[in-house]
Amino acid sequence: MTTQISKTEIQQIFHSQTSNRFYKFREVQARKAIPCEVVVTVINGEIETKNVADQDSVVVMNITTKSREQHIISTTKFASRYQNGENITEDWSTFQPIGEVDAMEWFEDSVEFEAPWGELMIIHKGDFLCGIPDSPTDIYRIARAEFFDTYSNQPKTSSDETITISVKEYDELVESSIFLTCLENAGVDNWSGYSFAKELLEEYE
Structure with a gap:
């Protein structure tokens, strides 16, 4: 006891x-x-x-x-x-x-x-x-x-920028990140459209 x-x-x-x-x-x-x-x-x-x-x-x-x-x-x-x-x-x-x-x-x-x-x-x-x-x-x-x-044991520095998002947005971001990792591990970077997708991403940025 x-x-x-x-x-x-x-x-x-x-x-x-x-x-x-x-x-x-x-x-x-x-x-x-x-x-x-x-x-x-x-x-x-x-x-x-x-x-x-x-x-x-x-x-x-x-x-x-x-x-x-x-x-x-x-x-x-x-x-x-x-x-x-x-x-x-x-x-x-x-x-x-x-x-x-x-x-x-x-x-x-x-x-x-x-x-x-x-x-x-x-x-x-x-x-x-x-x-x-x-x-x-x-x-x-x-x-x-x-x-x-x-x-x-180390405090966060003032340069650590943060944002506040909803639980739904957070879960969606985590799911998307995990799915992207799975795609890359499966060889998606060898896909013929991968380079085009990267170009589209640069345009969004």
């Missing part, structure tokens, strides 16, 4: 250890939450935690991870952690992160602890225990693979 520790205990553990600053660099999709909807965060088939939305909630989905896990945060926190976050709507849209965390690797056995939103959260050996700078009570877990996929 997994050991349970209190919110106070996990905060004491985190603040007594050395942590490092990391910066989120992967885009996410997000929408306004429906009041009272329950969002269950699932990582590799295991329930990490769950949360119930209120009228001031946003549902965030990590679109670059294998689990494409979802979680809930407040509209205020979302606006402070994502570019143009104040423009959140009921529709899924893509947002670029500007948030950062202090994080430490968890070397102990698995434990469950009370997350900032009042629900239990599990952390395993090798995962990361994270805290929001200047918010000492916001302590939570990020699974190891998801952490390295979405956070870097």
Whole structure:
């Protein structure tokens, strides 16, 4: 049976250890939450935690991870952690992160602890225990693979230009990119019309 520790205990553990600053660099999709909807965060088939939305909630989905896990945060926190976050709507849209965390690797056995939103959260050996700078009570877990996929110890530079597009447009672009790769692997560059298609592309550009 997994050991349970209190919110106070996990905060004491985190603040007594050395942590490092990391910066989120992967885009996410997000929408306004429906009041009272329950969002269950699932990582590799295991329930990490769950949360119930209120009228001031946003549902965030990590679109670059294998689990494409979802979680809930407040509209205020979302606006402070994502570019143009104040423009959140009921529709899924893509947002670029500007948030950062202090994080430490968890070397102990698995434990469950009370997350900032009042629900239990599990952390395993090798995962990361994270805290929001200047918010000492916001302590939570990020699974190891998801952490390295979405956070870097190097901040994004101001030269990293970004845009916001809809989920539909994003999915279409990804599908088109994958299909183009498949065509090239199948030898489409040997097709008699390939050079003409490249010329048409240059005209569009």
